[in-house]
Amino acid sequence: MKTAQQPYNAVTRFFHWAIFILLLVEFPIAWTMPDVRRDTLPNGLIAWHIFFGTLILAAMLLRVLWRVSRKAPPELPMPKWQAVAARLTHGLLYLGFIVLPLLGWANASSRGWDVKLLGFIPLPALSPKGSAFGHELGDVHQAVAIGLLVLIGLHVLATAYHEILLRDGTMRRMLVSWKR
Numbered sequence: 001m002k003t004a005q006q007p008y009n010a011v012t013r014f015f016h017w018a019i020f021i022l023l024l025v026e027f028p029i030a031w032t033m034p035d036v037r038r039d040t041l042p043n044g045l046i047a048w049h050i051f052f053g054t055l056i057l058a059a060m061l062l063r064v065l066w067r068v069s070r071k072a073p074p075e076l077p078m079p080k081w082q083a084v085a086a087r088l089t090h091g092l093l094y095l096g097f098i099v100l101p102l103l104g105w106a107n108a109s110s111r112g113w114d115v116k117l118l119g120f121i122p123l124p125a126l127s128p129k130g131s132a133f134g135h136e137l138g139d140v141h142q143a144v145a146i147g148l149l150v151l152i153g154l155h156v157l158a159t160a161y162h163e164i165l166l167r168d169g170t171m172r173r174m175l176v177s178w179k180r
């Protein structure tokens with residue numbers, strides 16, 4: 001089997017696309033939910049934002065545990081700078097989508113909101129109620145979310161470059177491996 005045709009294992013592929021779909025839901029919710037002000041309560045779309053955000057955090061933690069416990073398929077042959085850029089982008093996506101929900105959670109705690117996983121499993125407060133620092137993290141949360149969206153854009157562009165110009169079968173590594 002050529003390197004390019006060695007797929008990621010099924011669980012890795014499942015996590016990749018499940019989290020992609022969760023993010024397709026989470027970002028539009030974030031931008032359509034009401035502005036969060038001092039006396040805002042976590043109801044309606046804000047509750048959904050927390051529901052999907054904590055679900056993404058849990059899925060990302062399981063995904064990283066899975067990733068470090070298994071061997072990934074060998075890297076595709078490519079110039080050194082591209083291999084470094086790919087590793088850096090992937091690493092930042094893993095780290096970013098763990099840090100981002102934690103920032104949102106810390107901000108929610110500073111507002112005195114009870115954060116629950118899946119809407120019913122209570123999670124501890126990450127910052128004291130009324131904490132000015134926790135409050136500031138709301139802005140950091142927003143900025144990091146935009147930064148990660150840009151990074152996803154680069155990631156998708158890089159995939160398109162491999163698929164359309166190089167035709168090296170990169171996409172198939174992350175899709176169901178129906179062709180062997």
Ligand code: HEM
Pocket residue numbers: 026027030031035036049050052053054056057097100101102103104105106107108115137138139141142145146
């Ligand atoms: C990957 C998961 C997440 C993504 C992509 C995300 C994305 C965003 C974005 C883009 C905004 C800015 C909305 C705007 O511009 O009006 C936002 C705001 C917010 N998010 Fe998240 N979020 C995530 C997880 C969470 C979690 C887990 C929590 C809480 C437990 C949370 C709590 C909040 C709060 C409280 C705000 C308002 C912040 C403020 O205005 O000070 N987020 N989120």
Ligand code: HEM
Pocket residue numbers: 016019020023067072076086090091093094097152155156159170171172173174
């Ligand atoms: C249309 C959207 C997307 C496409 C087409 C896509 C495509 C791919 C492909 C083809 C790979 C395999 C790269 C390789 O073989 O070296 C990959 C890996 C990866 N993707 Fe995506 N992706 C998308 C969205 C996302 C999103 C939203 C995230 C955010 C978490 C993400 C995170 C990752 C990570 C972390 C890896 C590295 C896997 C590893 O080696 O552990 N991707 N993606």
